[in-house]
Amino acid sequence: MSQINIENQIGEAEAVNTVGTGASEEISHESTLYAEPIGHIGNFTITNSVFTTWIVVLIVLVVTLAIKIKAKKIPKGIQNGFEIIIEGAMNLADQVTGSKKITAKVFPLAFSIFIFVLISNWLGILPLGGFGLIETTEHGKAFIPFIRSGTADINTTLALGIMSVIGANIFGILSIGVWKMFNKYVNVNAFGEMIRKVRKEPAILISAPIMFFVGVLELIGEFAKIASLSFRLFGNVFAGEVLLMSMSAILAYGLPLPFMGLELFVGFIQAFIFSILTLVYFTIAAQDHDEHEEHNEKDKSTHKEQALV
Amino acid sequence: MDSFISTFHIDWKILIAQAINFGLVFLLIYFFALKPIKKIMKERTDSIEGGLTDAVKNAELLKKTKNEYEEVLANARIEANTIFQEGKKEAEDKKRVMIEDANKEIGEMIEKGKKSLESEKTKMIEEAKNEIVSLVVKATEKLLESHKDASFDEKTLEQIKKM
Numbered sequence: 001m002s003q004i005n006i007e008n009q010i011g012e013a014e015a016v017n018t019v020g021t022g023a024s025e026e027i028s029h030e031s032t033l034y035a036e037p038i039g040h041i042g043n044f045t046i047t048n049s050v051f052t053t054w055i056v057v058l059i060v061l062v063v064t065l066a067i068k069i070k071a072k073k074i075p076k077g078i079q080n081g082f083e084i085i086i087e088g089a090m091n092l093a094d095q096v097t098g099s100k101k102i103t104a105k106v107f108p109l110a111f112s113i114f115i116f117v118l119i120s121n122w123l124g125i126l127p128l129g130g131f132g133l134i135e136t137t138e139h140g141k142a143f144i145p146f147i148r149s150g151t152a153d154i155n156t157t158l159a160l161g162i163m164s165v166i167g168a169n170i171f172g173i174l175s176i177g178v179w180k181m182f183n184k185y186v187n188v189n190a191f192g193e194m195i196r197k198v199r200k201e202p203a204i205l206i207s208a209p210i211m212f213f214v215g216v217l218e219l220i221g222e223f224a225k226i227a228s229l230s231f232r233l234f235g236n237v238f239a240g241e242v243l244l245m246s247m248s249a250i251l252a253y254g255l256p257l258p259f260m261g262l263e264l265f266v267g268f269i270q271a272f273i274f275s276i277l278t279l280v281y282f283t284i285a286a287q288d289h290d291e292h293e294e295h296n297e298k299d300k301s302t303h304k305e306q307a308l309v
Numbered sequence: 310m311d312s313f314i315s316t317f318h319i320d321w322k323i324l325i326a327q328a329i330n331f332g333l334v335f336l337l338i339y340f341f342a343l344k345p346i347k348k349i350m351k352e353r354t355d356s357i358e359g360g361l362t363d364a365v366k367n368a369e370l371l372k373k374t375k376n377e378y379e380e381v382l383a384n385a386r387i388e389a390n391t392i393f394q395e396g397k398k399e400a401e402d403k404k405r406v407m408i409e410d411a412n413k414e415i416g417e418m419i420e421k422g423k424k425s426l427e428s429e430k431t432k433m434i435e436e437a438k439n440e441i442v443s444l445v446v447k448a449t450e451k452l453l454e455s456h457k458d459a460s461f462d463e464k465t466l467e468q469i470k471k472m
Contacts, residue, residue, distance in 0.1 A: 034318030061337055064341035073352060108343050163328060
């Protein structure tokens with residue numbers, strides 16, 4: 001784990017320290033893999049990432065309330081922009097799902113994920129790292145910033161990843177049914193087919209166990225999806241924060257600016273990727289593999305008939 | 310697994326808290342932004358589509374009315390023409406009948422005239438004949454009175470007979 005002491009933030013940190021520690025002792029700031037606690041409510045530890053997420057909720061509350069109050073049939077100002085974003089995003093979602101019906105159901109969730117992740121990512125980039133607490137630890141005094149990007153905490157990204165994957169599976173159950181969804185992971189149908197078709201197609205003795213194993217792989221793949229979604233986002237955002245801190249440590253004035261721009265872009269891209277992947281997972285979950293295969297077989301036979309004609 | 314959890318400080322309480330936070334964001338975005346905006350956008354689209362449909366309907370109605378007007382106009386023209394032709398034909402028939410009647414009347418009048426002329430002529434001839442006869446008788450009488458011999462009488466009688 002890398003430990004970065006940022007000397008030039010110490011003065012700023014002392015300025016906001018309400019405890020009053022005295023300037024003689026050196027205050028270190030570690031860039032940790034985990035979110036640092038800044039308070040407690042009963043048993044619940046409030047970390048800086050949770051605090052930042054509350055700010056995200058507050059920002060969303062203010063903006064959405066403003067939209068709700070000011071929304072009119074003839075749009076003006078912010079509503080115009082919001083409508084353009086919604087329309088563009090819905091068209092993009094349509095292209096991903098390939099179905100307006102699925103888009104109508106999944107879009108609110110994917111859009112919410114995008115907004116939540118985007119604001120969380122961008123809040124971490126804001127130069128508010130100087131505001132925080134100075135805590136006395138066994139290694140000395142340590143500076144804990146109030147603001148840490150919500151997505152720079154694995155708890156947040158893991159929660160989002162789990163919600164996305166579980167949501168996709170629930171959506172799949174609602175779309176194609178429990179039995180078909182169950183067969184995706186535990187392919188009982190493959191064995192049934194094997195018993196029925198073994199005389200006609202002996203090769204099914206090999207393909208059916210493979211199909212069953214593919215189902216197990218699919219099940220493992222669901223956990224891989226959670227891991228890939230959460231660690232990709234966490235890794236990118238955390239690395240961005242470390243990069244910005246490193247640049248600030250080298251030269252606090254000017255140097256971090258291009259990297260901030262880069263991180264704004266990375267934050268946008270990561271939010272975009274997360275929401276698009278969620279859309280893709282939901283779309284895949286809503287597709288019936290058997291119907292898809294039957295459709296393909298029909299297409300093939302039609303093509304053959306046409307070729308014969 | 311334990312080292313993973315301890316390294317990343319995975320805390321199920323924070324995990325749930327962040328899930329709740331996201332749930333709040335989702336609810337806020339869905340109920341305060343997406344739903345009303347989508348409703349407004351749908352209403353606007355509906356009103357625009359309704360306007361366009363109405364415009365198409367109005368254009369169709371206008372076209373239909375124009376066609377009807379032209380049809381009515383054409384029918385009126387045909388009807389007027391028919392009435393005119395019928396009137397013309399009737400007038401011509403009447404004219405022809407009148408001319409025929411007039412011709413007939415004229416013919417009758419001419420015939421009548423001719424007849425009366427003929428009768429007048431016959432009458433006149435008769436009268437002239439009578440006059441002539443009386444004149445001849447008178448002249449013969451006078452002649453007989455002036456030439457009172459037998460030969461003459463016979464000769465004269467013969468001449469008179471020849472006449």
